[in-house]
Amino acid sequence: MASDIETKTDSKEEKPAANIQSPYFKNVRGFFEGVTLGTRFSFRFFREIIRPRYEFNEFLKQSYLIGYRSLPLVAITGFIMGLVLTIQSRPTLAEFGAESWLPAMVAVSIVREMGPVITALIFAGKVGSGIGAEIASMKVTEQVDAMEVSGINPFKYIVVTRILAATIMLPLLVIAADAVSIYGSYIGVNLKGTVSFHLFFLQVFQALSFSDVFPATIKTFFFGFTVGLIGCYYGYNSNTGTEGVGKAANSSVVFGSLAIFIIDMIAVQLTSIFN
């Protein structure tokens, strides 16, 4: 059995197009081929986005599906994140007698790091995989071909709209998640002892500065763009066949999540240089 699988992948290596579809790059050559094709794919996105025609209605529809439909999930996880972070931090701060710093500390860690990264990861899991699977299945069922035959540019209609929607909706989702999360933290603070709503938010807003909020918001655009791009890339280049759909969804999540951490690391370095 095992050798069967081996020969199968070997024969696929003849064609680069099939090689990039393996969820984990098998070798160095495959990796660089993947990077090259991925870069070309993103260049094509920038080329197509500036040229008419503009698929504005489809963009709005995708924004609704990608953004609004993810709101409940993002809000619930945000709330729990704020609550748990607060409950977990309290004993440590209490040891130093610094319990009054709790709102400030939690707010800063949520806005700077936890909110963007956790929301983006959930976004990659829900939206990235959804995009990958949907486009791959459109490919399998020849819908992409059908579009092209009727004279409509499928890259514009399917890919550009989704990447753009993901880029714009994720920052909005992160803002929502941050807000709910800080509210969760307020509940967490009030589980033991009482802090008035007014005082809590006064402390939160005093703790947050422009240099916390601005870089964190900028990086979420990159998160959104990358998740959209990776999902579309794996969907659009998937193997024709039903197993291609599963692989596309899987690769979208794996590489989307990985990319989020890499971008986050770069963003942290850049922010610390500029500060």
Add this chain to the structure above:
Amino acid sequence: MESIVAEVNHIKKSFGTKQVLKDMNLKIEKGENLVVFGKSGSGKSVLIKCLVGLIEPEDGNVILFGKDITGLKESELNLVRKKVGFLFQSAALYDSMTVRENLEFPLRDLKKLPREEIDTLVLDVLKSVGLEEAIDKMPSELSGGMRKRVGLARTLILKPELILYDEPTTGLDPITSKEISHLILDVQKKYNAASIIITHDVECARITSNRMMIIKDGISVAEGTFSELSESKDEWVRSFFK
């Protein structure tokens, strides 16, 4: 030669090391139904995808309505494609749209068309495949045969001059298959379009074909009318008709 609608000259196409089309030639005239037979995997779908430029052949050329489409700019290619209807093997209905939206989709470039006119076009074409009641359904709510018919309606809405049918009856029961075959015949009469019909279905070929072609290993091995080929001396050719 005015009446030649499409022409394929010596095209070759391989995927990886596998050569799917070796030296394909094909000509089709206005108002003619050409049925193509061939084993599964013999490259029939690849052939008609080359014909509309979905797949680019490595060698040879494709001429549609007197225009060589190899190396044509996208905008020019799209103009030619507007005259071609393609019924995909899987019907290729857009999952996220209703039947009505599916049918309106090819019309979206004709923006000047008033709303009422679009509605009549959609209804007319649905009526001609006998599915008016399905207009507001989603593709997932339709049976296989209904999907094929909606797919056919969508290819007909632009009144194409050349229609490519990729296995229109595969996976359908004999009665529905027959209905679809007669539908293809009706379309030929009504629109005077040329059609290439890919199928394994002998009954469908008998009903619809004016001329037939059999392909094997990437080349065309036999051509003729239905009765000529079904009584061919070649055992292999005859075996398709059993």
